[in-house]
Amino acid sequence: MRLDLHVHTVRGSSDSALTLEELVLQARRAGLDGVGITEHNTLWHDPTWDAYAAQQGLLIFHGIEVSTDCGHILAYGIEGYLAGIHKAAVLREVADRCGAVLIAAHPFRRAFEKGPHVHNLLKLHHPTVAEAAAHPVFRLVDAIEVANGGTAEEENAFALEVARYLGLPVTGGSDSHSANSLGHQATVFDEPLRSLRDLIAAIKGGRGRPVDRLLLAGG
Ligand SMILES: [Zn+2]
Ligand SMILES: [Zn+2]
16 A cells, blocks of 8 residues: 655645645545645544545545654644644653654754754754764654655655664655645555554554655655
8 A cells, every 4th residue: 555644735734735636636646545634733534525535545544743842743643733742752642642653754854954054853964873863853753754755865865764773664755735746755555554543553563665756666
């Protein structure tokens, strides 16, 4: 199963132009079996919509991308935005209570940018793998997103190195805010995933394989 696990829509992200109808159409064109909707700091449910997508052969998983003091974190399995989860340690406690999975999203975006301003998670230019792996976020998440469509190639490659160093599971997602990039990055699972619980278990079990259509031969 090929799932794009990081997608924003107009329904919950003001910076997205992707309508739900376009999402279904383009996801099927891109060969996706499912899409994880991860709006910024909000989580919506619409059973009617999920049923429509399912009729078109597309599974919808509802997650959230939380802006935290340790960068952006994707969560699958929490009920919605709760007070205090802007602190990654609190988000971890909530996730443990719900059996949710947490994924560090694009952790090294802008880590290799030139210039005097360092706006990345580590506040370091050109960190070593060991320096990067020591960041507290990696003790709080279950997995690392290593193929993100809004992040430079070398930043994604570095995330993969850090994940391997730490032995953490990995995921991929396009971070699409419009239809054209949907599915360019994704996560492939060699097992059928029928529910959110299946997805969480498969990610935590390290059974996801990130693919980047622009870089790697996708599985
Ligand atoms: Zn983000
Ligand atoms: Zn995002």
